[in-house]
Amino acid sequence: xxxxxxxxxxxxxxxxxxxxxxxxxxxxxxxxxxxxxxxxxxxxxxxxxxxxxxxxxxxxxxxxxxxxxxxxxxxxxxxxxxxxxxxxxxxxxxxxxxxxxxxxxxxxxxxxxxxxxxxxxxxxxxxxxxxxxxxxxxxxxxxxxxxxxxxxxxxxxxxxxxxxxxxxxxxxxxxxxxxxxxxxxxxxxxxxxxxxxxxxxxxxxxxxxxxxxxxxxxxxxxxxxxxxxxxxxxxxxxxxxxxxxxxxxxxxxxxxxxxxxxxxxxxxxxxxxx
Numbered sequence: 001x002x003x004x005x006x007x008x009x010x011x012x013x014x015x016x017x018x019x020x021x022x023x024x025x026x027x028x029x030x031x032x033x034x035x036x037x038x039x040x041x042x043x044x045x046x047x048x049x050x051x052x053x054x055x056x057x058x059x060x061x062x063x064x065x066x067x068x069x070x071x072x073x074x075x076x077x078x079x080x081x082x083x084x085x086x087x088x089x090x091x092x093x094x095x096x097x098x099x100x101x102x103x104x105x106x107x108x109x110x111x112x113x114x115x116x117x118x119x120x121x122x123x124x125x126x127x128x129x130x131x132x133x134x135x136x137x138x139x140x141x142x143x144x145x146x147x148x149x150x151x152x153x154x155x156x157x158x159x160x161x162x163x164x165x166x167x168x169x170x171x172x173x174x175x176x177x178x179x180x181x182x183x184x185x186x187x188x189x190x191x192x193x194x195x196x197x198x199x200x201x202x203x204x205x206x207x208x209x210x211x212x213x214x215x216x217x218x219x220x221x222x223x224x225x226x227x228x229x230x231x232x233x234x235x236x237x238x239x240x241x242x243x244x245x246x247x248x249x250x251x252x253x254x255x256x257x258x259x260x261x262x263x264x265x266x267x268x269x270x271x272x273x274x
Contacts, residue, residue, distance in 0.1 A: 023141040030142060033246040038214040044119075044252030047209035049112045057106045058206045061099060061198070062223065069226040082179045085170050089186045096194040103202050118201050119253030131251065132259030139243035139260070143236050150235030165230045171272040184269045192261035199224045199241070200248045200257050217245050240264065 037043045107114065115121050151162070164172075167183055174180050199220050207216035221241035225234045244257035 019141055019144060022138070023145065026138045026141045029135075029138050030243060030246060033250050034242075037217065037246060037249045041213055043213060043249030045205055045208060045213075045249050046117065046252075047205045049110075049117055050206045050209050051110050051112075053106055053110055054112070054202075054206050055210065057103060058203055061103070061203065064099075065223055065227050069223075069229065072229060082170075082174060082176050085166065085174075086179055086182060088166075089183055093186060093190060093194075096191075096198070100194055100197050103198065107202075114197075114201065117205070118197075119251065120255065123251060123253030123255055125255055128251070128253055128255035129259045132247070132256050132263060135243070135247050135256070136260045136263050139240065142243065143239045146239035147233065147236030151232055154231065159231065162232060163230075165228070165233065168268075168272065171269065180273070184273075187265045188262055188269060192258050192265060195224070196244070196254055196258045196261055200245055201254050204245055204248070213249070217242060221245065 104114065163169075167187065171180050171183060203223070204216050204220045207219055211219070221238050224241040225237035228234075228237055244260055247260060248254060248257045250256075
């Protein structure tokens with residue numbers, strides 16, 4: 001669950017002047033990282049530990065997510081029902097926990113250590129959080145531009161739906177404070193850990209070994225954006241996923257994209273609660 005609308009992009013970026021000021025360093029930093037990863041293959045994610053059974057598991061996970069995307073989710077003008085939102089949040093938690101446990105089991109059978117391969121033992125958490133804040137600040141202009149350009153493009157071909165994600169509307173409009181807190185906690189604390197382990201830690205690393213960093217980055221970013229089932233936010237979430245992957249490659253620590261992801265959702269929740 002990632003809470004992305006034009007209203008949840010950091011409020012300061014609603015100022016066009018600040019957006020233009022930050023877009024230059026954003027392009028320089030992420031352009032440099034993209035060059036290192038895509039052209040020089042100098043990232044720190046080492047995928048050698050992934051084997052054939054991991055590829056099979058990645059294929060099953062991808063097919064599962066693909067079936068969810070293909071099934072889609074019909075939009076509605078009505079405010080999502082509180083009970084339904086909570087049920088969906090709990091179901092999502094159960095599914096993602098199951099996927100993480102299943103992946104961990106398969107990797108363990110192959111002797112793969114996430115603690116070593118994901119930089120968990122070698123990169124301090126406090127340092128990761130500090131760096132994540134800076135990288136997220138530089139990512140916001142790219143996300144905002146991608147979101148706006150994408151919405152113009154889909155409108156130009158006749159797609160005029162400018163609806164918000166159900167969770168976003170629920171957090172901004174619901175009168176049930178307890179339910180809003182449950183959804184917010186899931187978005188800020190649980191979703192970032194689970195999604196980063198699955199998309200960056202497992203799917204990206206596995207795909208990188210067999211198809212290279214560029215194809216792996218595009219594939220996992222598209223799958224990450226698609227699984228949120230909200231076409232108007234697709235490009236913004238795709239840009240977010242690209243930035244998370246580049247941050248992971250630069251540091252070699254999954255803690256950094258996890259912290260970026262959590263901070264992104266936290267800022268969105270704060271904006272929606274105002």
